[in-house]
Amino acid sequence: MPGNTFGHSFRITTWGESHGKALGVVVDGVPAGLELSETDIQKDLDRRRPGQSEVSTPRSEADSVEILSGVLDGITTGMPVSMLVWNKNAKSSAYDYIKDIPRPGHADLFYSEKYGMRDHRGGGRSSGRETIGRVAGGAVAKKLLSLVGVEVFAHVIELGGVKAKQLSFDEIRLNVEKNVVRCADPQAAEKMLEQVNAARLEGDSIGGIVEIIATGMPAGLGEPVFGKLDADIACAMMGIGAVKGVEFGVGFECSRMKGSQMNDPFIINDGRVVPKTNNAGGMIGGISTGLPIICRIAVKPTPSISKTQKSVDMAAMKEIDLEVHGRHDPTIPPRMVPVAESMMAVVLADHMIRSGRIGPDSLLV
Amino acid sequence: MPGNTFGHSFRITTWGESHGKALGVVVDGVPAGLELSETDIQKDLDRRRPGQSEVSTPRSEADSVEILSGVLDGITTGMPVSMLVWNKNAKSSAYDYIKDIPRPGHADLFYSEKYGMRDHRGGGRSSGRETIGRVAGGAVAKKLLSLVGVEVFAHVIELGGVKAKQLSFDEIRLNVEKNVVRCADPQAAEKMLEQVNAARLEGDSIGGIVEIIATGMPAGLGEPVFGKLDADIACAMMGIGAVKGVEFGVGFECSRMKGSQMNDPFIINDGRVVPKTNNAGGMIGGISTGLPIICRIAVKPTPSISKTQKSVDMAAMKEIDLEVHGRHDPTIPPRMVPVAESMMAVVLADHMIRSGRIGPDSLLV
Amino acid sequence: MPGNTFGHSFRITTWGESHGKALGVVVDGVPAGLELSETDIQKDLDRRRPGQSEVSTPRSEADSVEILSGVLDGITTGMPVSMLVWNKNAKSSAYDYIKDIPRPGHADLFYSEKYGMRDHRGGGRSSGRETIGRVAGGAVAKKLLSLVGVEVFAHVIELGGVKAKQLSFDEIRLNVEKNVVRCADPQAAEKMLEQVNAARLEGDSIGGIVEIIATGMPAGLGEPVFGKLDADIACAMMGIGAVKGVEFGVGFECSRMKGSQMNDPFIINDGRVVPKTNNAGGMIGGISTGLPIICRIAVKPTPSISKTQKSVDMAAMKEIDLEVHGRHDPTIPPRMVPVAESMMAVVLADHMIRSGRIGPDSLLV
């Protein structure tokens, strides 16, 4: 079972490596009649793009997207939407020294064990550049979701041990892009940035937590007992590189709560029965409750660090000290924000179509 | 997309409701030539079975499994293995009073919103009894995994705020079934049991954390970039009722670590290159590293509590005070142990077959 | 990839062997709110049932279906519908003599090559009894289709070289069940029956052609370029045992036609543009045209014959003369009628749901 296709009724197939010719995605299941241009896609690719600040790798890539199919006169046709981005600034020779040395925390060794070889140039497909296809596909999903009033956004809530204070959705939306760490709490953002810079100076890296929110959700999405909405989202999130944990609503904290604290009571609101609180994070029994989805993911520190680490030269088969050079981010969460949003959007668009809330074939009929 | 089938090359399709005639599973993709009897299945069903101690519901069910197909003279034939368990002790009338009242923390309301109706008898398919099919299917998966030296086991590591101390795999295996809370640390187990009993007396319930471990793992399982092993496990775990979070290795703690702390260095061991530590929890880049898989799930407190809660009588459309009677567990994690093991086993068996480590058609050729 | 699940949005998983304990099906994706009882299912199972006439095996089975899940108070709940039929009249010892002798035309040898063993009792899962699950699942699909005005029916149009004359849909519906060969042309039916009886007397068997029709079809079903409606139907039909060919509309005859003869011209009818003729058989470009689907399948003669055939005793590894005893049909097409209808119905119900013409979750909302 190859693993480069995600989704059922809305489906992305991504391809490409860090130092190959190009990277891209085929988005299948886009209903006909959606206005879609390269601008819609570029907006999110630009948020993912490297080289924009001190918190990301200096690799310089325009990451300009081309739509190759599925759109006619600015409108989707129901046919698969193929998109690509050319690699321009790959410096493959910079990776020659690690051809035989697996980098700790990276997938290098395990690609070799699985495939009998690996593309060592910039990590090949296990590079963060692989997410270009996800973000391009996610941008289409977001456009679709906007038609039914669903908005997906994410922000960094913890970085290097610095926690953001709790903010309203409006504050998050307003402030998240105002600083390079994508934390909507300006005081915390400042301290986070200090942590990033301190780690970089030490040749080290730091981890953090990203929260992804979806508002405007209808109740009733998700398919028990194995296609539950939270199960699908967990799969999508854990499939992003560097993510080591995922939780919804109160998350792991639920293990220390009593039923009387955890249960969201029901009230009547505007003539509808709804949960009064959202400890559940927008899903119960794997079905959306109509309240916002609240999801958090734990992102490990960037495995590429210039501090000395123990590894093995597999050609000589001897243990060595390794310093990882090359261009890399000192921390991942800020750039993970658009990626995590994209995967959430893909899952939600998929379930919107599966459940008939967005027509599977066309917005025009 | 209906949601009652899980897996690709090894696949379970479960069916049945808490108060229907029976519950069961069809296991497809079992290679021919596996010794399999009802005893293999019953062993795990008995661990899941209710009515065994003060920590579980008093509903009395033998949960005796019948294998209906796919086995000839005690050996699997490569054909689908269908198994069922008859419901015997359903007391549906006990649920009449909640026909129009959604129970907080339960999926009742959201089944109604999705399906336009719900089976209110004991929660219908959103009941914990739904997991019978998972456990029966998981028992087949475990049997298969034992052929390649993989063992899956789980234990309760936190309950009602009481944490177990860290134990060796051998201590866990040895002690986990020695107490009713399935905690391998006897001192902690005693305190956990006090918490359970205190909660029950208050008419309340408590949550906890279950850790699932797989030993004997080969390196190389998992299919980047969307069929990663941890993504598939996260999907399997989050699809179990009451689970609100999942993490691997150091999990959420990674967000507070530096790269130099998090990265597992490589060493040479017995002529092979392997990670020296297992912060990653057995997978990097979505591929198994050869070290044990370490997965933890957060389990919320049982939503059924007899303490008064706010809900709505939907027939009268008015807010009411609700006390949930009926038979239910005061805490879920102890009974979740075999269920979580089962889902882990299904994912691993699937990937073992996909990757060719277990022959897809037959163990005999 | 195990092969016992068929369909996407409406999905059947079948299980069971000719001489096992039982056979059955899990139908997933049935929307909530469908009236469904065992009577609905039994009706078609009775048409498939053996022992009813001289054209079928004398094996005596009531084939009484039990619905085990997914139905509450006569209404589907959106949960999987599990159904089973117990085997009662299996005479396994009658097959002992062929334990080591593959029967020509049967899958015996190839099951052994694939699975390293085979269930020789009555052909195991390669028996025609395997279709019980298909027919039970198809009956649910037919019920669903009836809600949107689609009717599926089939008839024998050729048997042992005797061809039925062309009849109107009404004549077919009216007459097909009036004779044991299920041919709606009474004169032809009589001659067909003579062929069957002559073959039986010789210890031989005959083949034929079944035509499957779906009326009331909407335009627009089918998903280019790989999920085309005709591709899915072809897969469903070719997956039935003994089928060696499938064609639509004019079928193979198209290869001798000119474009000016083959093309169905467009006219305006009742304000809509429609094809004037139906050479295409109801689908063009893999999408339904709104005209009836016309599908024909070639059914080979029953492989079990009592005439002497060449085979090999694999225990002694020597060529032998074989006469196949046991109970078997002298011809298959009459009993294939309900089976082929069922598979057509499953495909159409699946596409109706996929395309949103039948709500995926519920008929009640």
Add this chain to the structure above:
Amino acid sequence: MPGNTFGHSFRITTWGESHGKALGVVVDGVPAGLELSETDIQKDLDRRRPGQSEVSTPRSEADSVEILSGVLDGITTGMPVSMLVWNKNAKSSAYDYIKDIPRPGHADLFYSEKYGMRDHRGGGRSSGRETIGRVAGGAVAKKLLSLVGVEVFAHVIELGGVKAKQLSFDEIRLNVEKNVVRCADPQAAEKMLEQVNAARLEGDSIGGIVEIIATGMPAGLGEPVFGKLDADIACAMMGIGAVKGVEFGVGFECSRMKGSQMNDPFIINDGRVVPKTNNAGGMIGGISTGLPIICRIAVKPTPSISKTQKSVDMAAMKEIDLEVHGRHDPTIPPRMVPVAESMMAVVLADHMIRSGRIGPDSLLV
């Protein structure tokens, strides 16, 4: 369920329209370690390419393929192989006159009914150019199959009513590319070409039959009861535009045969039990028998003809006389040869991997 992905363990996702920017395919599931270059792909694309003779459209396209990912230093890496071909000679304005007029025999009207619009430029994605992705993907499949000794080839056996005589596999391989109609019988080929030219002069088109053969097959491929090898092939073949029927071995002729004629007797050959004849066409019970696969498909005459036909101007909503101009083939079967081979190869490569005969991850380990 979008329909642009085909296969399970070996999987192609195709995209692109006749007059879009480009067409292409993402091939997922290619094991690492396969030598693969653009030359391997181009070879088959050149056989599919238009403008090469009087039997194909004069549209001039080089159809030069670019491999964009999944290959490093001429060797596949296990990552998805993305390939594209740029459209260069699209003359979209030539299709303006049919913007509102559905062409009989084409999918135009039904795309409009399904998607609420259509890409009228050269048929959009329902054009024969869509098969570029199939052929590129099939070329990868063929390369893989060659590693296990399986060869797939096809030839035209009937065109415009002219039948080729039966030839040995060697004669077919040797002669098929020697004439423009791709018929291995030179006398028949000449007559076929006369038919093509006569049809073209009349402004008409002709149909035919293509036979696809796979030699070197192992026994044991195919997954009962719904993933049978013949069912999967039938799906693949019927999913090619213009195909109206598919049959295996003796095919529809089986309906006129007796069991004693149809059954392939078993003999011992080289110490193995094998069928003596191949009436079954290489599969029984949906499992490969080890004899060559013999598949035939009925291909309808090209729907684009310049003879006057009846259609409807949907803007004016009135019936009109239509003559289809533009560039099109007077007959399809010769150019279908590489397309049908490709789809057969994709199915076989998929089953080879599923069954473990070709390693799923790597040829190197």
